[in-house]
Amino acid sequence: MSKKVAVVCAAGKQGKLLVDEAVSRGYAVTGFVRGNTKVENAQAKTVVKDLFDLTKDDLSGFDVVIDAFGAWAPEVLPLHRTSLKHLCDILSGTDTRLLVVGGAGSLYVNKEHTLQVKDLPDFPEIYKPLANAQGAALEDLRKRNDVKWTFLSPAGNFVADGERTGKYILGGEEYFVNERGVSEISYADYAIAMIDEIENANNIQKRFSVIGE
16 A cells, blocks of 8 residues: 655645655655645645645645745745644644755754854855754754654755756765765755655654765
8 A cells, every 4th residue: 555645835846856756656645735836746636725724634644744845035934943843733643754855054064063064154144044944943843752753954055956866875964975075966866865765764753864976
């Protein structure tokens, strides 16, 4: 029996690729979108409902919920925390896994885990508010023992329209690079790693990371 997977914010660039990847594995996929949008993959079901309007009943029966929420404008950055809290609250105490599309700014750059990528002097100032918002959401998530969560951080250079190579390298809490000295991954390869985590379940209540080869 195939797993039932929900992708929240399924109309975004990453959300679409997560839907496609999950469908290609034979999962029964439902994409939650808002407004007049719909899931482009004809093999997935579309539910039009805002993330903040989702209820326990909406997500009941799913084996996995993938949170592909994204916000970039300064006035909506706090939604990274509030949206994740809402999903955690309605999944609290259930067996449904929550997989979160995270960021790279909160990855650690020292073994003591006291310094993060976003704290480095050469980290672009323009991305700091987003990195801080995503980092705060992760810290909130770490306090949730009532949810089977997983937070996946991408490489430093997260390429929306990059090639789907089917190859990637997994890491943990610390920033790392490949043999070419590069931290980069495409949205498509990130989607592969995320759906592989559904199958492998190696990082329940953990944050891990992924980069391209």
